[in-house]
Amino acid sequence: MRNMALHPGLSFLLPFTNWLPNIDKRDLRADLIAALTGAIVVLPQGVAFATIAGMPPEYGLYAGMVPAIIAALFGSSKHLVSGPTTAASVVLFSALSVYAAPGSPDYVILALTLTFMVGVFELALGLARMGALVNFISHSVVIGFTAGAATLIAAKQLKHFFGIEMDSGGHLHEIIFNFSQQLQQINPWVTGVALVTLFSGIAFKRWFPRMPYMIAAMLTGSILSVLLDTWFGHATTQIPNVGALPATLPPLSAPHLSLQHVKDLAPTALAVTLFALTEAVSIGRSLAARGGYRIDGNQEFIGQGLSNIAGAFFSGYVATGSFNRSGLNYQSGAKTPLASIFAALILMVIVLLVAPYAAYLPKAAMAGILFLVAWGLIDFKEISHILKSSKRETAVLMVTMLSAMFLELEFAIFAGVLLSLVLYLERVSKPNIVTRVPDHRLYKHAFSSDPDLPECKQLKIIRIDGSLFFGSVNHLQERFDRIRTNHPDKKHLAIIASGINFVDLQGSHALVEEAKRRQDSGGKLYLINVKEKLWDSLEKSGDLDVIGDRNIFQSKNAALHAIYHKLNKSVCETCENHIFQECRNKN
Incomplete structure (x- = not known):
């Protein structure tokens, strides 16, 4: 048989x-x-x-x-x-x-x-x-x-x-x-x-x-x-x-x-x-x-x-x-x-x-x-x-x-x-959000979460690990509010999005609202290492146009190079942290 x-x-x-x-x-x-x-x-x-x-x-x-x-x-x-x-x-x-x-x-x-x-x-x-x-x-x-x-x-x-x-x-x-x-x-x-x-x-x-x-x-x-x-x-x-x-x-x-x-x-x-x-x-x-x-x-x-x-x-x-x-x-x-x-x-x-x-x-x-x-x-x-x-x-x-x-x-x-x-919903409704800083001690100045490292006076860099959906929007917005309250001088916010696998309509709207707030205060919202699903979701909802495709980057080096040129140079002249490669090259 x-x-x-x-x-x-x-x-x-x-x-x-x-x-x-x-x-x-x-x-x-x-x-x-x-x-x-x-x-x-x-x-x-x-x-x-x-x-x-x-x-x-x-x-x-x-x-x-x-x-x-x-x-x-x-x-x-x-x-x-x-x-x-x-x-x-x-x-x-x-x-x-x-x-x-x-x-x-x-x-x-x-x-x-x-x-x-x-x-x-x-x-x-x-x-x-x-x-x-x-x-x-x-x-x-x-x-x-x-x-x-x-x-x-x-x-x-x-x-x-x-x-x-x-x-x-x-x-x-x-x-x-x-x-x-x-x-x-x-x-x-x-x-x-x-x-x-x-x-x-x-x-x-x-x-x-x-x-x-x-x-x-x-x-x-x-x-x-x-x-x-x-x-x-x-x-x-x-x-x-x-x-x-x-x-x-x-x-x-x-x-x-x-x-x-x-x-x-x-x-x-x-x-x-x-x-x-x-x-x-x-x-x-x-x-x-x-x-x-x-x-x-x-x-x-x-x-x-x-x-x-x-x-x-x-x-x-x-x-x-x-x-x-x-x-x-x-x-x-x-x-x-x-x-x-x-x-x-x-x-x-x-x-x-x-x-x-x-x-x-x-x-x-x-x-x-x-x-x-x-x-x-x-x-x-x-x-x-x-x-x-x-x-x-x-x-x-x-x-x-x-x-x-x-x-x-x-x-x-x-x-x-x-x-x-x-x-489970309670857990995923609170995506992990950590501060990231380029670490000159690491190969190619990779990002690090070491709290002892100095941060840029004008730019806050965070990484979000988790999906942005209706259940997590409140947690995300509360974190955005705390960043603006605790760091009012940091007009620019960069989000490393490699850990974001999914975003729904409310999640993308939360990003858009933060982008508008940043723009009104004289700064910008940037997305780094955006996955294809996130890009498609933002594009279908029309929110990509509000954030601006020029503010979305697929590599860390390209993002930092572009963001550096948008910073207030008068503030940079008094800064001694020099966390970016561009800062070091200039000095």
């Missing part, structure tokens, strides 16, 4: 035509081996994530079937594996539990509707070529949201971990308060199974890293539960089980797009869309960098959108890129997206064979597994790095994390993104 070519026009609508014809036997073998490992791992994860989402356990498995196949066919990554994830599951539970009881038919309908809406949003963004949108969600937002969501995961599993009846809905402080009121009802048998599952998972992960630690821990907890029921009787232990899963392929389903449902779910759908796309594209880019290839962010948007639209009709809830399964897919030697497709097909076979045995899976074991999942999601190293390196990023991290814990999860994403943008 190597080197077969299909019509190039199919590459956008059918991106799999770019790689499918080039697969050989070695690729097939490598993908099949990687798929077998991935299918085994997704079995406990799917059930665990569905439990987090408040969905029937089998829906977590369904979300790893058809959506994974569609995402692999229509995405651009060779290694990205889509399916249910922790973050999407927590957001889904947080948003939908307000409208319906988790696990109920109404709840499932809402989940399918939300999944469809997320898919439509993702597809629309992809078709609109908005792949760069994920760049507005900073790394600190992702780290903070994940840490907050992980804390909620553990909190919501307290009732299953300790075997007590309590309301696990609401925010973190509400869950902790409810738990504190039920301490006397803790079931030691359930807690024992949960602890054994937890510690066995830690042990398998540490000392037997090649063994799927989640499956090993679940088997350990399940065996212990069966033994305790056999020895002491279920009436004594009262260890609840997940129950048998239906041994069927994903049944057909459909979202319910009523006006009320769309209105209620739109904010959550948008928040999930932003986070899901960020997760998928970030994972895809990371693995692509390791694999030596590039992904198309817009194509990933399309693939994720189609996968969720399909999932809504095949009993799957919100799916996105999974870091654990994608990383495992890469490490297992996958060569093409066929590995993800094979994994989904193998998962279907596994479900048909082992689903009935979930009747022996205790909820306490699932809680122990989810405690492990929650702990693994908190990136303590990166959190520590953010706390030490940047106060701004620390603020974004803390706001996002605390919002996830104590407010609505979807609001946490918006709050983190909004704060990131506000801090």
